[in-house]
Amino acid sequence: MLSYILRRILIAIPTLILVSIFVFMLQKLLPGDPVLVMAGEERDPEVLAYLREQYRLNDPLIVQYFHWVGNVLQGDFGMSLRTRQPVATLIADKLPVTIQLAVMAMIFAFLIGIPAGILSAVRKGTLTDYIANFIALSGLSIPNFWLGIMLILLVSVNLGWLPASGYEPLWRDPVRSIETMIMPAFVLGTALAATLMRHTRSAMLGVLQSDYVRTARAKGLRGRVVVMKHAFRNAVLPIVTLSALLFGELLAGAVLTEQIFTIPGFGKLIVDAVFNRDYAVVQGVVLCTAVGFILMNLIADVLYVLLNPRMRQSL
């Protein structure tokens, strides 16, 4: 098992290198001069020249790239051009925010998606199935920004139940922190729940038609036991993979949702960084999310092995 994990980590390294080259080059392809943005309205030529020098923008691309990689290997991700904060600090500040949002969104997705999926599989073709499907499709189709604004207007402005937007660190005021995150997590969660529901449904449908489920029923086991103990356990494998991937995507930041609810997470950080041509921040964040994504993939594979005894033997 350990050697398997190690092997997977080694395979991930070339991927990361490719990602970093790709992001580095893509950014340079973007039109727009970071120094023009940084110099401010006045665009003092002396300042422009100084900044170009300072951020090595006069060097050839390949030199710039290796300089950046060299620094990253020493743990120095550079400094934000916009606020002069170290990129590592920015990432460290935003990571808990993004993780909290991702975890809460996943909780919503699980709470809605899995029961709905099981229910619609068990009651296939009934009104319940259609209603669950309708809700799932709505969750997929409603744009996040629209649902977000509607929720703010209803829950915060009209009912006054939750703060309209913003963020409070969990360690500072846990209650307020969760309050500010409920709506954005719900908005993200409903979209994910739809995907989860569809996959749970099809996985369950497959399993429910298998022989051993029929046998279990024939034995006279209660319906609930058959569905949860016999069927769901076997249907859970693809759901685990899917959840890990969905979680990985959430870690890359939820751009629109973070923008609407003014949550200072990865999504907002990277969007602002792109618009300000804040190269160091974009590179740092993308590298970090790539690591997160690869990690989630790895976890999915490990969980797969743990959950499926047949795969253990093949290791």
Added chain:
Amino acid sequence: MITRKLLTALLASAAMTGMAQAADLRIGLQEDPDVLDPDQARTFVGRIVFESLCDKLINISPDQSFVPELATEWSWSDDGLTLTMQLREGAVFHDGTPFNAEAVVANIERSKTLPESRRKSELTSVESVAATGEYEVTFTLANPDATLIAQLSDRSGMMLSPTAAEELGLDLATNPVCSGPYKFVERIDQDRIVLEKFAEYYNADNYHLDRVIFLPIPDTTVRLANLRSGDLDMLERLAPSDAAGVQADGSLQFVSAVSQGYQGITVNLNNGARSESPFGKDARVRKAFSLAIDREAVNQVVFEGVYAPGNQHVPPTSPWYDERHPVEARDVAAARALLDEAGVDRLALEIQAPNNPVQMQLMQVIQSMVAEAGFDISIRATEFASMLQAQTAGDYQGSQVGWSGRTDPDGNLHAFVTCEGGLNDSKFCSEDVDRLLNAARTTNDMDERRAIYAEAQDILMAELPIIYLYHQTWLWALRGNVTGFEGYPDGMIRLAGVRVE
């Protein structure tokens, strides 16, 4: 048991009223400010935070005249080369360092010499500055500069603690130490900037808030929703489309002030190959374009009538507005006649504009207006950084841009239309305009300056390197219980006298 419950409830409610009495003001900003060091800072929104954090030598009044802040009085020598300033006694920086002439000298030198300083161009006329008394400084100028007072009423005049500046260097940006009515507590990037009352401030009695919290909320709808739900006490840059709703809402207040800046279309007159079109080469064509626009209708349709139509570098409400050139009414026949005179039947043009819905709407309205005179405009929606680069590189025919505005008219004009001006992307060049705008810098007499600007204006109105369209109005929305706020044309938020009832 019951008494214990009661006691807890009482304690809880006492704690809550205690919280309510601590007067916090939560202000919603449109963007997240950049570096919090006045020498390195470059955004409009950052200046809003500085207004409460960093006192300046000079401030402005709502009618844009200069009033004392850290400097109590100032006078010019007859040749306009020496500016002597008396300074406030008893002012201290947030770290306890006393404010005096030495501090001013250190600050001006930092603004002039720090390699990262964005203030250099504002202080080029200052040759040296010396402490000529404990509370007196003397600026020696290389050439007379009427704009210096205005510069010292903005970021160039903001005073940092020399002790902190020495110790922190560039890192001052993340921990600013100034001498304003509020001091820096913390900043969470893209989330909030918290300031708290500075008890030793010389005018502390006039500041009634314990804490000021700036919250960047870029989405205008969400910003307003936060105000309505009570999560904000006030917000800046309300969307014009929300103005009527706020005015009709009895629980909210609406404050506005016409800005010092402008929005217009900068025309490529001489900046590379793309200037080669009748639009860039024939002033009659630009005049026709300008005449084909109904500026009042633009204001009504796109901005709900809350902005100010304009045709000059300053708004019609400014003391520097040239009344001899009023905003002209739309005249399609005259525009058509000018195009015929220039030998143009229909002219295809590409104009770049920021890719946000409001500016797109503006350009579409203009597109259909000028089409009637004979212009076929294609609008190129461009993201800001790309637009800026295209503009400096001359890769444009027309560019819909603006300027946030400066208190002195020189700041809205000189860099844009003088031959060597740093912001002259049009590459307009006229010896007469250069001579006049340079002359306007050399005298402090307002009438004299106005006469010089009038002469320059006659040329600029004929040549139209920039076709001015309108002036933004700063719009603030406040909750009903916030009192004492007054809007200023510079769009800043000044908190003297502001209370949360």
